[in-house]
Amino acid sequence: MKLLTHNVLSSKCLKGVSVGYPLRLNATDIKVVDVDYNSEFVQRMIPKINYSALYDAAQSIGHHNGLPDTVAEDYEHNEEFLKAVHHVLLEVDIVSGDLECPESGRKFPITRGIPNMLVNENEVNEINDSNGY
Amino acid sequence: MSSVRRPEHLAPPEVFYNDDEAKKYSQNSRIIEIQEQMSERAMELLMLPEDKPCYVLDIGCGSGLSGSVLDEQGHFWVGVDISPAMLDVAHDREVEGDLILGDMGEGMPFRAGTFDGAISISALQWLCNADKSSHNPVKRLYKFFSTLNACLSRTARAVFQFYPENSSQVELITSQAMKAGFYGGVVVDYPNSTKAKKFFLVLMTGGNMPLPKALGTEGESSSVQYSKKREQLDSARNSRGKSLKNSRQWILEKKERRRRQGKTTRDDSKYTGRKRSGRF
Numbered sequence: 001m002k003l004l005t006h007n008v009l010s011s012k013c014l015k016g017v018s019v020g021y022p023l024r025l026n027a028t029d030i031k032v033v034d035v036d037y038n039s040e041f042v043q044r045m046i047p048k049i050n051y052s053a054l055y056d057a058a059q060s061i062g063h064h065n066g067l068p069d070t071v072a073e074d075y076e077h078n079e080e081f082l083k084a085v086h087h088v089l090l091e092v093d094i095v096s097g098d099l100e101c102p103e104s105g106r107k108f109p110i111t112r113g114i115p116n117m118l119v120n121e122n123e124v125n126e127i128n129d130s131n132g133y
Numbered sequence: 134m135s136s137v138r139r140p141e142h143l144a145p146p147e148v149f150y151n152d153d154e155a156k157k158y159s160q161n162s163r164i165i166e167i168q169e170q171m172s173e174r175a176m177e178l179l180m181l182p183e184d185k186p187c188y189v190l191d192i193g194c195g196s197g198l199s200g201s202v203l204d205e206q207g208h209f210w211v212g213v214d215i216s217p218a219m220l221d222v223a224h225d226r227e228v229e230g231d232l233i234l235g236d237m238g239e240g241m242p243f244r245a246g247t248f249d250g251a252i253s254i255s256a257l258q259w260l261c262n263a264d265k266s267s268h269n270p271v272k273r274l275y276k277f278f279s280t281l282n283a284c285l286s287r288t289a290r291a292v293f294q295f296y297p298e299n300s301s302q303v304e305l306i307t308s309q310a311m312k313a314g315f316y317g318g319v320v321v322d323y324p325n326s327t328k329a330k331k332f333f334l335v336l337m338t339g340g341n342m343p344l345p346k347a348l349g350t351e352g353e354s355s356s357v358q359y360s361k362k363r364e365q366l367d368s369a370r371n372s373r374g375k376s377l378k379n380s381r382q383w384i385l386e387k388k389e390r391r392r393r394q395g396k397t398t399r400d401d402s403k404y405t406g407r408k409r410s411g412r413f
């Protein structure tokens with residue numbers, strides 16, 4: 001699982017959880033892989049991702065080297081910054097560990113790089129029509 | 134004549150898609166070809182901004198055949214599936230996208246506005262079944278569509294190729310999608326062919342746009358906006374499995390679409406779409 005995926009996952013499907021974001025990342029096995037650099041994709045993702053959650057997640061697993069703690073102002077033209085984001089978003093792969101809901105403490109295990117987001121019926125949040133989804 | 138039983142009636146998806154079934158998705162060339170064709174068609178209907186690398190959700194991503202089509206088209210993706218065996222095949226195929234073990238009916242576990250679009254190949258009909266006593270298909274469909282709507286960007290589409298069992302199932306699905314805030318409807322390709330007929334639910338966030346034209350309809354449209362009812366689904370159960378790519382009409386239409394997109398395309402000839410004799 002890439003840190004990009006971590007950046008977009010939430011546990012708000014759980015009963016009683018209102019935001020469920022960001023999930024705490026505990027990694028027991030990390031692999032660094034090569035992914036072709038696509039400057040346009042990284043540029044498009046920067047306004048979408050939660051940058052501080054990305055930075056914190058990378059830092060918590062010791063892979064924030066080269067990543068500034070805030071978005072560079074001229075990021076579209078800052079190749080060095082875009083490449084650092086590319087690396088952290090797409091090349092740092094969590095092979096095993098877990099994701100922890102910040103509100104309930106519920107853990108979602110990651111095995112073979114695949115997070116298990118299945119929940120039991122009694123854990124799911126019943127939604128009704130007036131709910132602001 | 135007894136009809137073939139639908140897989141959704143046999144077992145829950147995480148049981149039906151076991152190691153043996155999952156293996157077919159890496160070994161059976163017919164299954165692979167059909168899954169890829171339907172994924173390519175779904176991508177056409179998705180109408181992502183041209184030549185931009187997008188972030189796409191693949192719902193019921195299974196063995197990653199649909200994901201490979203996304204890879205080929207230069208997109209980045211995340212797939213969700215309920216079957217560990219299918220995800221293992223995807224893992225072994227070394228697809229580029231990330232895989233998540235999850236149940237559509239429990240909702241899509243993503244932040245708001247994350248994806249530029251979503252596709253789903255042959256998975257949606259599974260949600261119409263109650264596999265546990267606690268399952269309520271209407272609620273699960275609504276939960277799925279409302280959380281999907283939330284995690285898409287504001288001008289996105291979601292395209293589902295699916296195998297409806299009958300017209301009331303189409304009604305059930307589309308009504309829950311609408312209730313969850315989507316616009317759109319169903320596009321039926323090759324409506325007059327029992328074998329090549331394919332159903333695509335095309336959903337849009339943001340506003341209602343005309344539905345794309347169906348293939349194989351020779352002029353008259355067989356796209357159905359939500360509000361209109363129709364009873365043309367009786368032969369839906371026969372719609373599985375015909376290889377669309379072998380038909381001359383499919384090739385002609387694909388070439389026409391490529392020409393419209395300004396891509397290089399060979400001229401049509403009387404040989405277009407014919408079986409080749411001899412081996413290469």
Ligand SMILES: C[S@@+](CC[C@H](N)C(=O)[O-])C[C@H]1O[C@@H](n2cnc3c(N)ncnc32)[C@H](O)[C@@H]1O
Nearest residue numbers: 146193195196198199215216236237255256259
């Ligand atoms: C015909 S397969 C599609 C395979 C996939 N497109 C591929 O490229 O391999 C349908 C998939 O839908 C998945 N599915 C069925 N019900 C589901 C659910 N409730 N949640 C998530 N996935 C589901 C199945 O596990 C199966 O992998």
